[in-house]
Amino acid sequence: ERVWIFCVVTMLLLLTAGTMFYAVYDYGVVTKGAAFHADPTAPARETAFQDGRVIQTGPNAYSVYMVGHLWMWSPSPIHVKQGAAITFYVTSTDVLHGFEVQGTTINLTAVPGIVGTVSYNFSHPGTYHIICNEFCGIEHQAMIGRIIVD
Ligand code: CUA
Numbered sequence: 001e002r003v004w005i006f007c008v009v010t011m012l013l014l015l016t017a018g019t020m021f022y023a024v025y026d027y028g029v030v031t032k033g034a035a036f037h038a039d040p041t042a043p044a045r046e047t048a049f050q051d052g053r054v055i056q057t058g059p060n061a062y063s064v065y066m067v068g069h070l071w072m073w074s075p076s077p078i079h080v081k082q083g084a085a086i087t088f089y090v091t092s093t094d095v096l097h098g099f100e101v102q103g104t105t106i107n108l109t110a111v112p113g114i115v116g117t118v119s120y121n122f123s124h125p126g127t128y129h130i131i132c133n134e135f136c137g138i139e140h141q142a143m144i145g146r147i148i149v150d
Contacts, residue, residue: 048063054075060084062080063086064086066089067110071132071137071138071140073145076147080122081149085122088118088120090117092111096110100130101128104120104128109134124149130146131143
């Protein structure tokens with residue numbers, strides 16, 4: 001009987017350790033930042049995440065370098081003109097956040113160490129709320145950003 005108990009406990013420990021390793025490794029907790037450096041355009045992009053953040057790339061086109069962190073979106077608010085075509089580059093500096101822009105089809109997960117991208121054309125003026133749809137802690141529900149199209 002003891003042998004069986006030992007076997008079960010060992011299996012549980014192995015499974016737990018394996019799952020934790022997979023989660024940490026795969027979601028980039030350990031490799032945080034590595035995803036940037038594998039890409040030749042990475043240094044410029046890393047800088048964009050740190051300062052610039054909203055970069056005009058055409059007459060009414062922008063690249064937005066959006067960072068999710070406990071518990072806000074940066075940059076916010078963003079001002080753009082009607083018809084603006086925006087390419088979002090989205091990442092997180094801590095845990096998983098959900099990047100969803102209400103009233104649009106934008107919905108992706110902000111993952112530490114990984115840059116997700118999505119493009120959208122804002123054809124109607126108004127205030128669009130960026131909401132976090134991934135539970136990320138005590139102030140999750142207050143993690144709201146704004147995109148103002150005028
Ligand atoms: Cu960030 Cu929920």
